[in-house]
Amino acid sequence: MSITILGGGGFLGAKLARRLARDGRLGGRPVEALTLFDLQPPPPVDAPFPVRCLGGDVSDPAALAAAIPPETRVVVHLAAVVSAQAEADFDLGLKVNLHGTLSVLAACRALPSPARVVFTSSVASFGGGQGALLPDDARQVPGNSYGAQKAMGELLLADATRRGMVDAVSIRLPTVTVRPGRPNKAASSFVSAILREPLLGLPAELPVGEDFAVWICSPRRAVEWLLHAMAMDTAPLGADRGVNPPGLSARVGDMLAALERVAGPDARALVRPAPDPAVAAIVGGWPAAFTAERARARLGFSEQEPLDELVRAFVEDDLKETRRDRGL
Amino acid sequence: MSITILGGGGFLGAKLARRLARDGRLGGRPVEALTLFDLQPPPPVDAPFPVRCLGGDVSDPAALAAAIPPETRVVVHLAAVVSAQAEADFDLGLKVNLHGTLSVLAACRALPSPARVVFTSSVASFGGGQGALLPDDARQVPGNSYGAQKAMGELLLADATRRGMVDAVSIRLPTVTVRPGRPNKAASSFVSAILREPLLGLPAELPVGEDFAVWICSPRRAVEWLLHAMAMDTAPLGADRGVNPPGLSARVGDMLAALERVAGPDARALVRPAPDPAVAAIVGGWPAAFTAERARARLGFSEQEPLDELVRAFVEDDLKETRRDRGL
Numbered sequence: 001m002s003i004t005i006l007g008g009g010g011f012l013g014a015k016l017a018r019r020l021a022r023d024g025r026l027g028g029r030p031v032e033a034l035t036l037f038d039l040q041p042p043p044p045v046d047a048p049f050p051v052r053c054l055g056g057d058v059s060d061p062a063a064l065a066a067a068i069p070p071e072t073r074v075v076v077h078l079a080a081v082v083s084a085q086a087e088a089d090f091d092l093g094l095k096v097n098l099h100g101t102l103s104v105l106a107a108c109r110a111l112p113s114p115a116r117v118v119f120t121s122s123v124a125s126f127g128g129g130q131g132a133l134l135p136d137d138a139r140q141v142p143g144n145s146y147g148a149q150k151a152m153g154e155l156l157l158a159d160a161t162r163r164g165m166v167d168a169v170s171i172r173l174p175t176v177t178v179r180p181g182r183p184n185k186a187a188s189s190f191v192s193a194i195l196r197e198p199l200l201g202l203p204a205e206l207p208v209g210e211d212f213a214v215w216i217c218s219p220r221r222a223v224e225w226l227l228h229a230m231a232m233d234t235a236p237l238g239a240d241r242g243v244n245p246p247g248l249s250a251r252v253g254d255m256l257a258a259l260e261r262v263a264g265p266d267a268r269a270l271v272r273p274a275p276d277p278a279v280a281a282i283v284g285g286w287p288a289a290f291t292a293e294r295a296r297a298r299l300g301f302s303e304q305e306p307l308d309e310l311v312r313a314f315v316e317d318d319l320k321e322t323r324r325d326r327g328l
Numbered sequence: 329m330s331i332t333i334l335g336g337g338g339f340l341g342a343k344l345a346r347r348l349a350r351d352g353r354l355g356g357r358p359v360e361a362l363t364l365f366d367l368q369p370p371p372p373v374d375a376p377f378p379v380r381c382l383g384g385d386v387s388d389p390a391a392l393a394a395a396i397p398p399e400t401r402v403v404v405h406l407a408a409v410v411s412a413q414a415e416a417d418f419d420l421g422l423k424v425n426l427h428g429t430l431s432v433l434a435a436c437r438a439l440p441s442p443a444r445v446v447f448t449s450s451v452a453s454f455g456g457g458q459g460a461l462l463p464d465d466a467r468q469v470p471g472n473s474y475g476a477q478k479a480m481g482e483l484l485l486a487d488a489t490r491r492g493m494v495d496a497v498s499i500r501l502p503t504v505t506v507r508p509g510r511p512n513k514a515a516s517s518f519v520s521a522i523l524r525e526p527l528l529g530l531p532a533e534l535p536v537g538e539d540f541a542v543w544i545c546s547p548r549r550a551v552e553w554l555l556h557a558m559a560m561d562t563a564p565l566g567a568d569r570g571v572n573p574p575g576l577s578a579r580v581g582d583m584l585a586a587l588e589r590v591a592g593p594d595a596r597a598l599v600r601p602a603p604d605p606a607v608a609a610i611v612g613g614w615p616a617a618f619t620a621e622r623a624r625a626r627l628g629f630s631e632q633e634p635l636d637e638l639v640r641a642f643v644e645d646d647l648k649e650t651r652r653d654r655g656l
Contacts, residue, residue, distance in 0.1 A: 090491060094430075102422075127567060139467045141486075141568050148487035152480045158469075159476035163418065239455060240469050 001029050002071045003230070006058055006104065007078030008036030009043075011180055012120075015223050015317075016076065021047030026074070027231025037067040038079070058100035064107040074116045074230050077104050083124055083146035084186040090145055097149035101156060108166045117157060117168040118229045121242060123215050125151040125172060128287035130213060136244055136294045143285045158241040169229040169237065174247035174304075175286075177216040177255075178314035180322045187282040191216065194252070195259055195311055198267040199319060200328055207276035210253030213288035217247040218310045220317060224302050236298050246296045248304040249289035258307035262315070329357050330399045331558070334386055334432065335406030336364030337371075339508055340448075343551050343645075344404065349375030354402070355559025365395040366407070386428035392435040402444045402558050405432050411452055411474035412514040418473055425477035429484060436494045445485060445496040446557045449570060451543050453479040453500060456615035458541060464572055464622045471613045486569040489562075497557040497565065502575035502632075503614075505544040505583075506642035508650045515610040519544065522580070523587055523639055526595040527647060528656055535604035538581030541616035545575040546638045548645060552630050564626050574624045576632040577617035586635035590643070 003020065007013045013036065020031055024047075034051045036042040041055040056063030058079040068075060079100055086093030101119070108115050124147035125140045126132075140151040150172075157168035179192040183204075190207050191214050197204035217225075225245045237243070260268035295301035305313070331348065335341045341364065348359055352375075362379045364370040369383040384391030386407040396403060407428055414421030429447070436443050452475035453468045454460075468479040478500075485496035507520040511532075518535050519542050525532035545553075553573045565571070588596035623629040633641070 090493075137467045139465045139568075140483075142483070143490070143567060145487050145491070148483045152483050155468075155470070155476045155480050155483075159473050162471065163473070165418075239471060240467075 001026065001031060001073040002033040002035075002069065003031060003074045003076070004035040004037060004068050004072050005076045005078065006037050006067065007080065008053075009038030009040060010078055012176070012219060012222055012226070013038070013076070013078050014042065015219055016226055017042070017045045017051075019223055019227065021045045021051070024048045026227065033071070035067055035069070037063075059095050059103050061103050061106055064103050065110065068104075068107040068111070068115075070110075070112060072111060072115055074118070075104065075108060076118045076226060076230065077101065078120050080120070081146070082186065083122075083144055083188070084184070086146035086149060087144055093145050093149055097146065098152055101153040105156060105160050105166065114164055114167050116230060116234075117166045118226055119153060119157055119168060119170040121150040121154050121170045121172045122147060123172055123174050123286060125154070126287045127285055129285050130288050132287040133289045133291060134244070134287050135291050137240075154242050158239065161241055162239065167234055168241050169232070169234060170242045171225055171229055172242060172244050173222055174215040174217040174245070176219055176222055177310065178318070179219070180314075180318040180325075182326060187279050188214075190279070194271050195255060196314065196322070198259060198270040199263055199311070199315060200323060200326070201270075203270045203272060205274035206252065206271050207274055207279040208252060208283065209275075210251065210256065212252045212280075212283070213249055214252070214283070214286070215247050215288055215290060216250050216310070217245065217304045218313045220313045221302065221304050228301055232300060243295050243299060243301065244290045244292045245301045246292040246303045247290065248307070248310070250307060255307060258311050261308055262311040329354060329359060329401040330361040330363075330397065331359060331402045331404070332363040332365060332396050332400050333404045333406065334365050334395065335408065336381075337366030337368060338406055340504070340547060340550055340554070341366070341404070341406050342370065343547060344554055345370070345373045345379075347551055347555065349373045349379070352376045354555065361399070363395055363397070365391075387423050387431050389431050389434055392431050393438065396432075396435040396439070396443075398438075398440060400439060400443050402446070403432065403436060404446045404554060404558065405429065406448050408448070409474070410514065411450075411472055411516070412512070414474035414477060415472055421473050421477055425474065426480055429481040433484060433488050433494065442492055442495050444558060444562075445494045446554055447481060447485055447496060447498045448554075449478040449482050449498045449500045450475060451500055451502050451614060453482070454615045455613055457613050458616050460615040461617045461619060462572070462615050463619050465568075482570050486567065489569055490567065495562055496569050497560070497562060498570045499553055499557055500570060500572050501550055502543040502545040502573070504547055504550055505638065506646070507547070508642075508646040508653075510654060515607050518607070522599050523583060524642065524650070526587060526598040527591055527639075527643060528651060528654070529598075531598045531600060533602035534580065534599055535602060535607040536580060536611065537603075538579065538584065540580045540608075540611070541577055542580070542611070542614070543575050543616055543618060544578055544638070545573065545632045546641045548641045549630065549632050556629055560628060571623050571627060571629065572618045572620045573629045574620040574631045575618065576635070576638070578635055583635060586639050589636055590639040
């Protein structure tokens with residue numbers, strides 16, 4: 001089967017590509033070709049099948065037509081302008097997150113039969129705040145443009161699925177933790193930074209209290225969920241193509257305790273309180289927990305591992321590369 | 329104040345325009361100018377203020393810039409491809425219902441200060457079916473492209489409101505009954521036809537059973553809601569700019585009993601059962617009732633009048649004109 005990963009140059013896209021290259025199969029069937037597409041052509045991946053690496057704009061129909069050739073059976077649509085950027089530049093967010101998804105649909109409609117489309121939506125498409133435990137049928141009232149654009153994309157792809165144009169699954173990813181890379185300006189940056197930076201031997205600032213809770217998943221688990229969504233039986237989804245996968249609702253204090261268990265008290269001591277009311281105001285609106293019953297009980301999505309394993313997953317999968325990339 | 333009605337040539341837009349012309353005021357302030365915009369220039373309205381009648385495509389930015397001049401304070405966005413048409417032509421629905429709303433937002437962003445935008449969304453943006461009593465925070469899982477596109481428009485305008493670009497209210501109109509005009513191919517056509525046709529002395533077919541319930545409002549009530557939304561204090565809406573107004577959940581049997589009370593048993597006898605499983609399958613997915621608590625208790629939307637008054641409203645407001653338009 002032929003697979004295209006849009007946003008294949010990002011950290012999740014690259015992890016997914018490497019995993020497909022390692023497995024050589026998806027859902028019991030051999031992978032015959034892989035296209036990685038991003039703004040810049042993603043680096044090549046060593047695989048037992050041909051890999052094309054293309055650069056282009058996801059909102060450009062011609063670029064997408066090249067990225068989604070007629071034999072494509074699965075499209076993983078990770079290409080997005082992330083939350084902080086979509087908030088800073090409304091038009092760029094609309095262009096990539098909304099018009100990009102419209103272009104993905106247009107390219108998929110040109111295929112001879114409906115492709116599986118796996119769309120990464122987000123926990124940011126919900127409101128609710130710290131007190132919330134959101135059921136699977138919770139209404140999406142996003143408090144940010146990124147979440148609004150993702151919720152619009154979900155509606156578009158669900159309708160296109162109902163019409164038989166595609167066969168879509170929208171996975172509302174939790175805050176992916178521990179993210180490799182560097183601290184950035186995203187309000188959620190600290191969630192990864194308070195684990196990653198101490199594991200690199202560097203200090204990190206904690207802008208919220210230790211009782212603050214966040215809905216998280218590891219990159220490893222996110223890749224498992226994407227692989228599952230790429231091959232799952234979609235009949236049990238019915239009309240609602242959005243999935244809240246079984247992430248983990250974690251208190252910051254518990255994340256730091258896990259850090260200490262895995263890396264010792266010196267690592268834990270590198271995290272210093274630095275209350276930031278602006279960050280707290282933004283992240284305070286995000287829901288901290290979901291029931292995720294449908295994904296668990298009926299759709300076969302695997303459970304996020306406990307916190308100690310989440311920390312160890314970063315050490316095993318990403319620490320060495322992150323150290324090298326950051327010149328440490 | 330300057331007002332623009334997009335879709336000003338439709339039956340609701342025309343009624344709203346005539347009402348503004350009669351009142352000369354909105355929310356205690358004088359109306360200074362009115363622009364009516366539709367695919368074809370709407371017929372002029374006799375008013376104590378200047379009225380411009382423009383023709384154009386709602387998805388054309390230049391046409392919208394002309395329709396929404398800098399002094400505009402209120403935009404009523406009724407322009408839409410309706411449900412049956414959006415289902416028959418996916419691209420046309422996207423063009424008008426989604427890209428049209430994007431163009432409305434673009435035109436409003438060019439205004440010197442945020443305009444009130446009243447957007448007519450629809451009960452069709454929900455699923456649920458006959459058994460449902462939908463709360464105000466019900467998730468929108470539309471079973472048709474029209475509803476999906478309306479829900480996307482709601483998300484866009486709510487986000488634009490949060491960003492201070494507009495001040496939007498999205499009213500999810502029930503099935504407007506009694507609609508003037510003729511029976512058409514819309515699955516909901518019978519809801520008006522079983523009242524309108526007998527009042528015109530003509531037969532009508534009933535494709536569902538008498539126990540079938542539908543969430544309705546009169547054109548008169550819809551106009552009151554639009555006027556209220558055009559001038560209301562929007563602060564109590566908070567982040568969720570969608571409103572389920574207090575319509576009426578009516579059984580078909582009760583609608584026919586009201587017809588008989590208003591127009592006699594001969595009128596009632598003109599409605600003949602003609603079960604149509606295809607129509608029943610479509611309309612069976614629509615929710616038949618909403619709590620509408622927020623609109624009633626906190627937002628000041630008026631209550632739909634009982635069925636006898638709904639029937640009499642058509643006789644008083646629209647029977648003569650409908651008879652003339654149809655050459656009866």
